[in-house]
Amino acid sequence: xxxxxxxxxxxxxxxxxxxxxxxxxxxxxxxxxxxxxxxxxxxxxxxxxxxxxxxxxxxxxxxxxxxxxxxxxxxxxxxxxxxxxxxxxxxxxxxxxxx
Numbered sequence: 001x002x003x004x005x006x007x008x009x010x011x012x013x014x015x016x017x018x019x020x021x022x023x024x025x026x027x028x029x030x031x032x033x034x035x036x037x038x039x040x041x042x043x044x045x046x047x048x049x050x051x052x053x054x055x056x057x058x059x060x061x062x063x064x065x066x067x068x069x070x071x072x073x074x075x076x077x078x079x080x081x082x083x084x085x086x087x088x089x090x091x092x093x094x095x096x097x098x099x
Contacts, residue, residue: 066075 063075063079066078069075070078
């Protein structure tokens, strides 16, 4: 009988330890998920920032290329003309959407 009681006590002890381990792992898992969320947001922010910098670099490269080819004043004029053309196109597209 004492031998059976020892076995039962041993099993109870192991079960308590497994429950403690399970709770600890759940807590750690929750913390890791929170950390993943933070890192995912950070990656999103950095991706957006990288895209903005790429666009900025492209604009600068384009402006410098045009400047070399046409000069500063003519480049400004060409860019202004392109902006006007884009605005007119957007306006026409907007009018078509309203129909």
